[in-house]
Amino acid sequence: MQGKRMSKGWKTFAIWCTLILLFFAFFSFFRNQPRSDPWRTTQAFKTDLEANRIESVTPGRGFLVVTDDEGERYRVPGVLDGSLWKDLASHGVRVGAPATDQSSSAWPSFLTSWLPLLALVAVFVFLMRKMGGAQSIFALRKTTARLANTPSVTFAHVGGAGEAKERLADIVDFLKRPRAWEAAGAYLPSGVLLEGPPGCGKTLLARAMAGEAKVPFFEVSASEFVELFVGVGATRMRDLFEQAAKKVPAVIFIDELDAVGRRRGAASIGAGHQEREQTLNQLLVCLDGFRKRKGVIVVAATNRADILDAALLRPGRFDVRLKMPPLSQQGRAEVLSIHLQNKPVAGSVERTALAAETEGFSGAELESLVNEAALQSVRRSRRAGNGDLAIENEDFQAALAARNAKKGDFDQLDALLIESGSQLSQPNGKVVLRAILQDGSELTGEVVWADDHFLKLRASNGSATAVAKRSIARIEPIGDSAPVGLEHIFQDRWARMTPDSV
Template sequence: MYPTAVVGGGDYHFSIGSVEAFERKLDEAQRELGIPSHERIPVAYHDEVSAFSYLLNFGPTLLFAGVLFYLSRRAGGGSSSSGGIFSIGKSRAKMFNKDTDVKVKFKDVAGMDEAKQEIMEFVSFLKEPARYEKLGAKIPRGAILSGPPGTGKTLLAKATAGEANVPFFSVSGSEFVEMFVGVGSSRVRDLFASAKKNAPSIVFIDEIDAIGKARGKRGSLGGNDERENTLNQLLVEMDGFGTQEHVVVLAGTNRPDVLDSALMRPGRFDRHITIDRPDVGGRKGIFKVHLGPLKLSKNLPETDTFAEKLAVLTPGFSGADIANVCNESALHAARNSHEAIEESDFESAIERVIVGLERKSRLLSPDEKKTVAYHEAGHAICGWFLEHADPLLKVSIIPRGVGALGYAQYLPPDRYLLSTPQMLDRICMTLGGRVSEEIFFGAENITTGAQDDLQKITRMAFEAVANYGMNTVVGPVSYGGAQASGESWQKPFSEKTGEMLDAEVRKMIVNAHQRTTDLLTKHKEDVEKVAKLLLEKEVITREDMIDLLGHRPFANRKDAMDKWLDENRSRERSAPPPLEAPGEPTPAPAASPLPEQPRL
């Protein structure tokens, strides 16, 4: 402590150790000096505390208040006008204005004609409800849009709102689930209250499996209870008291098999609309939609014809894949300073979507390049001379993607069933690369390039034996295949049955290996032709295969690519010859009877 003494008009500062000791010594000194008590020096104390000490005392309180404010802002979405933590039970669904935000129409959605026809009733009812109600009909409560990713479920829901010209509420299923108890149920109530206030309206819940999974299968933990409470509130809102408002609920999911049966029953989701990957006609329509905004080269065929060719070249593509191809082609054209998008840009875009970016930095040695060429030639010959195999579309030995040193692209038909001969031919075609290496380089010089092929054929053979009942020894039984035995801790068959399955799978693959060896030994010269052409050009197409080997020896197995080539040649033959300038000699006919086709 530092007291201050005022003596003779001056200030003196000195330090003391203790207040009691200071007062005692001061009294003793004044007593010794004989100073009367009324004249003794008075002692007064003044407390002086710094601002830092005040902050230190109130620090914990301020810190706690700051944490509460941060949680309030975060729960309210970061907006001070949203009510903060008190608005955590409000729905986060985004409402799209029917006049400005939702501009998608059914004409912008291609490749799903059956789904559009199925969902058109919702549009008609929302536009003219009296026409149905006078006959006693009730509006369907909702529809489940299910299908693989990228097939256009969200786009179809938005087009429904655009056609119906009604308010459209969009929300994700995961936005109902929070760490706070009761928030999901509160948000469901608020969502339907907003939809009823703006009725007629459409509510779209994307990825509904986040809250709609079957109840009571995985115990009753806290998180599971909260999700089930949210699902229960959704069930009540969709089919409880007071459900006469014109509110349609659309939901999208990739996993309809895990949804609760109470959610899927009529009266809640009346329609189950499956949106699958488009066929050739559907892909053509989707390409026509996405080719519209692009600046295409004048050297390309007309849009209808070019869209048909692109549809043929992209089997199994979803709508999102097709949109990605069109966007990648425009990016490739801009990257190469093209004035318009050319056919080569679409060619590169399709290859990039299928097998990845070309790895120009990965240079193969001559021996490796030769091995890859004969490997891919083996695949190509098997696909060409096996009746039920998928016909070859393109084969390349240019490294692409992460680990692909070469690839063979096939054109599988739109097939929904797979017979035993078809599966065996597919196994033989997949084994073609490994067998070709054994024939031309010896069994002792085989490489690791066939690892992916071996995994595929092992999986196919196991499915045929253990799941599809295609084996006479095992019999017509199904153990769920590789997926069931891999997900469960306990296999659905005994150890003895497992040994029998392993033996039959090995037997099927060994027989297919011998059959492939016999086929490629018979067509050894054709394999060499294809391999040498691959080493020369690095990429060969269906047209090159026809020129090299002739048409496939199965006239009844023509696919969409063969039909397109035949139609294109017919169009070129029937086209009028170009006008000759006067005085110029007539050019000699080309040596080849057929004009060279553009390659993609």
């Protein structure tokens, strides 16, 4: 399909170049055609010569080109011999250099004028073929979205995320039976925004939704809309929605939405920001503009929902916002069961016990853990010289030990505090700590969220307290981790500024 598109683009480019070159060639050729001077008799020439009405005479091949005192030119048959030369000199007529047949020099003149242009066109074509052909220019406006007519993934392939699947099940039913919902006065949401940390299964959930509904699935990354040339991203966005409209009902999945959906503001200066903002404006119009879409739903994923433009998040555009919470123990057991399907697993492997040991793991991390355990089983079987393969519990323990060794001294609390220095962050798992304040008081609870200035804790009785980071003297994780000083994790130099040090 891609080869056919490139071939078609190259043919179009070649046709247009040929037509443009032919136009300029004929224009130049006919413009430079020599002027045909009228012929007169020798007697008329002698009469003008006797009346001193001749300005100059230019000899040619068997003819004379005569210019009279009014600037008019004509030709007479004859040659410039000695007697005629004397007559011309006696009347003060200027004799020019011998004239040549201009028609014979038209083509050399044309080639001399157009050879540099033809050379430039040849160099341009050569460079374009090196860059991937003319298709790379004509296809700039084409969307780069990948189309899966019917994804094979369903909700059965998604572990955990029970609340998200339940909410998306209504949208799936709408795509399957739109008339039943329209009879009740309901309408299909324009967009669904999936929020969560990396590896929590946002892309998988979007694919499963399209697979459950058995509709075409367009997958694209938001960064693919941002190009060097201003306007390309907006054109690609329009083309994406036009392609999806031809295959309704359809699902469009935009990954990493924050690449084009960042908050607009006065700080956005430069061509790059103009391109991103034009793309965002086009997305806003496509989601909810003058032309209403039917049967196309947009699913977007991001882990930076705090920086998205407010116009994106209003009802009518992304009507449904689903936050992907950390996996519970039951959710981790479901994910492990899914990834262990069709694998030789020993009966001693307990999914529930393994799920308890992997607290804080995301779906992607659990998949990597299962794969590492399978690799460990192959190595163990090879060392033992046994042809029978089975993933044992010891393989999972070896994989967990290897992962913990790579993790080093940092844990979930470290990652949370470091990440919160630039954005609003939530722990990827349960994090319980004791915060010792500057006045000596203590706060103990589970971390709800943290940002650049505050830390929110939820106590065991359910009450929540937000405490300023600058008022914390020390943080002590409640668990097996060693105590962590805040000054080694989060260096807030502005919080430590005093009027004397500014």
